[in-house]
Amino acid sequence: MLLNVENLKAEVAEDGKQILKGLNLQVNPGEVHAIMGPNGAGKSTFSSVLAGREDYEVTEGSVDFDGEDLLEMDAEERARKGLFLAFQYPVEIPGVSNKLFMQTALNAIREEKGLPALDMFDFDEYVQEKMELMGMRKDMLERSVNVGFSGGEKKRNDIFQMALLEPKLCIMDETDSGLDIDALKVVANGVNSLRDPNRSFIVVTHYQRLLDYIKPDFVHVLYDGKIVKSGGFELVHELEDQGYDSIIQSHEAQL
Numbered sequence: 001m002l003l004n005v006e007n008l009k010a011e012v013a014e015d016g017k018q019i020l021k022g023l024n025l026q027v028n029p030g031e032v033h034a035i036m037g038p039n040g041a042g043k044s045t046f047s048s049v050l051a052g053r054e055d056y057e058v059t060e061g062s063v064d065f066d067g068e069d070l071l072e073m074d075a076e077e078r079a080r081k082g083l084f085l086a087f088q089y090p091v092e093i094p095g096v097s098n099k100l101f102m103q104t105a106l107n108a109i110r111e112e113k114g115l116p117a118l119d120m121f122d123f124d125e126y127v128q129e130k131m132e133l134m135g136m137r138k139d140m141l142e143r144s145v146n147v148g149f150s151g152g153e154k155k156r157n158d159i160f161q162m163a164l165l166e167p168k169l170c171i172m173d174e175t176d177s178g179l180d181i182d183a184l185k186v187v188a189n190g191v192n193s194l195r196d197p198n199r200s201f202i203v204v205t206h207y208q209r210l211l212d213y214i215k216p217d218f219v220h221v222l223y224d225g226k227i228v229k230s231g232g233f234e235l236v237h238e239l240e241d242q243g244y245d246s247i248i249q250s251h252e253a254q255l
């Protein structure tokens with residue numbers, strides 16, 4: 001198993017408000033999991049906790065990632081170990097070129113794997129190959145990280161970073177962003193082309209259309225800080241037809 005989340009409870013560090021209330025999730029290598037759920041359910045909080053953002057405090061439960069205790073690692077260490085977070089609003093870093101940013105990130109991961117760092121020439125060659133694969137425009141590499149990128153360009157850049165860093169687990173939180181159809185396709189094509197028996201995805205979204213393109217292996221409904229229903233791809237259309245109400249009602253009836 002690549003990721004094993006057991007009874008995860010977490011609260012907002014600032015005010016102690018509990019958001020995750022005993023979340024369980026298992027992800028095997030090569031699997032694509034979608035997490036859906038109503039607004040405010042805790043989806044972005046879950047992504048943030050996995051990424052190691054410090055706004056949240058884990059109070060109970062465990063997260064095992066590739067045989068190690070994820071919760072013991074800081075955010076950089078998680079990234080070096082093969083966890084990739086694509087966020088809804090990626091940070092802008094004025095003055096730092098996308099290229100230098102990616103070279104630094106890639107070399108940190110290579111060091112973790114015991115591989116030698118790529119110098120500029122080797123990195124150029126490596127990048128060239130990935131850019132062609134992902135249909136990236138060359139000038140996006142020279143620009144400051146995410147500065148002035150359109151929504152679609154940010155998505156393309158996210159996917160490009162994934163292709164470059166070859167993570168074991170990609171977590172994508174697409175929840176509240178207004179993705180147009182082109183950006184949806186960039187994300188979906190990116191995920192599909194990077195699917196691999198050694199790579200897993202957790203795609204957080206309320207875009208049923210995105211999932212139509214991606215066809216996840218498993219679909220989970222997150223509600224009130226827990227996963228309350230899991231199924232296969234068919235669950236996407238069940239949710240589309242019936243909404244979350246019946247799932248929420250049967251969950252509450254069980255309490």
Ligand code: ADP
Pocket residue numbers: 012014017019037038039040041042043044045046055175
């Ligand atoms: P979702 O992504 O499913 O819409 P979120 O994880 O963003 O849900 O939020 C879940 C709940 O936690 C919401 O009620 C939200 O207001 C609250 N919350 C999340 N982050 C914070 C924070 N940093 N400070 C205060 N409340 C927060």
Ligand code: MG
Pocket residue numbers: 039040044175176
């Ligand atoms: Mg939300």
Ligand code: MG
Pocket residue numbers: 043044045175176
């Ligand atoms: Mg969210």
